[in-house]
Amino acid sequence: MKSLKLIIALLIFVSFISCNNKRTPQVEYMPDMYVSIPYDADDAEGLNGNPVNSKPVGGTIPVGGHPSYDIADTPEGYEKAKIELKNPLASSEENLENGKAMYEIYCISCHGKKGDGNGYLSQAEKFEGIPNYKDRDITAGSVYHVLIHGKNLMGSHSGQLTYNERWQIIHYVEQLRADLLK
């Protein structure tokens, strides 16, 4: 009988220290101090059951922000943006530098280092038919329009970039295009 007790004790002991299942989180001591009272970003529960990361109310402008882009995603809208929109930022070294940094995160995979449409995904034949900047008649306005709405298979990148970053990228894209046209 004693041996049985001993074996049971050993088994309990082993199972106790071996429960390190990687699929479940560890115990939280005092969960009140772990979980924030305000809503977390991407919270599963959301605000009254609605997702937290929903679109801002139409016509509102964030503090220090810019009015939302209101040119429609149509061929006419594209032509309008191409003619009317101008880059509000100066083509300074600082803007170009950040434009390059952003380009190398968000554009380089497809459009390539030089903007010739020969990025890594294009080379690996995962994303095909990326145009060379020099073959397209693009302006700052048309690039901005495409960044916001996407075009053909390119999706919208407005959510990943701020207003200034978009225009900085455009400065850099125009520089790349000028280099390609040389």
Added chain:
Amino acid sequence: MKSVALHSKLIKILLKSLAIILFFGFSFSSQSQDLDETKQKEGRKLFKSLCASCHKLDKKLVGPMLGGIEERRENSWLLAWIKNNAALRASGDRDAIAVYEEYNGSAMSAFPQLSDQQINDILYYTTVGDPVKKVVAGAPVAGGVGTDGGGSPKWILYLLAGAIVVAFLMIAGLLKQVNELKGKAKPEVQSNLKRDLHELWEGLKANTFLQVLATLFVLLMGAYVAFGTIFKVGINEGYSPLQPIAFSHKIHSGENKIECQYCHSSAKHSKHSGIPSVNVCMNCHMNIAEVAEGTVVEWDGITYGKEELDKEIAKVYVAAGWDPENLVYTGDTQPIKWIRLHNLPDFAYFNHSQHVKVGGLECQKCHGPVEEMDEMYQYSPLTMGWCIDCHRETKVDLKGNEYYEKIHKELAEKYDVEQVTIAQLGGLECGKCHY
């Protein structure tokens, strides 16, 4: 009988293989007869660089499916359309206007730079397509035998338990010998396990040294278990929950070399690095509905092949409300319930932009080799000690920060160093992270 069965089996196999050889032989020879390879290659190159962003051979994309287009349209009409479709439409060509209307007026780019020869090469490619690849033998089998997810610690523990049992048995043997030497041993009438164990217990009770040893052992083990458990509270190093979609960082950031911040774009401006919304997935997956041939992902101990992974991409379409057949958004969206891994308690403040943008740290410094992970797991312990270690060691780059130049200089003189560490700048003050 056996040999007869074997014989008939052999003949069957021979016949089958002969049939296969004949079949493949014919199909290959028929292909090689009329395939103009240079023409096909040239056409393929042009198609991939100019047309593939909107057209596929086997299905509709932004524009119509192009496989076998030569059977459906006149060659002269195709030439005119490709060179300048707007002019063709303006000339009042009914077919051209019909196509334009069918695709809701999304105009195709004009290609005046292409020669007739080049266009014909492209058209040739759309007709013959890619050469059929040979059947790949030994392709990764899906649903293979899973590996044990537990890892090594369990194994070590079993070994330990085994060692303890062996130790007890050895002590029992020793005690028995001691008893025998003392002459107390009764003549062995029958070997009985129960009686042996009873003797062992009696011996244990009588031996003070063993009692002390056993008590010490129990206390030490108890302390080990207790401290081990307590120190694990809230520490989720290695935590790897099963996500609703078999998303592999290895495929995306490792093989396809997509920057971390492409998807986790808020890391540069915000406290959170954020889980990307589905529309970020759709930036690429609008086009990529199938994984490349031979892609494999290790997921929950199972090897996922192409068949399984294509289903995982379909989950993204369900979430985004994307109809992959008609290539439109239905508006019926469903959020993906990703499970959060890294979660600092609310009483500790951490800001991603401070570390990524200002500090210029690589994501891998804290998150580990993410580009090699099929299943994401928490790499660092995320404890206070771990934070502080790094703050003590890391030197601050003071260049280009005029505003604080004077303070930095004074601090460097005070600590008599060339470059101050984060700790010397006040990175260890309680209020920096707890407030």
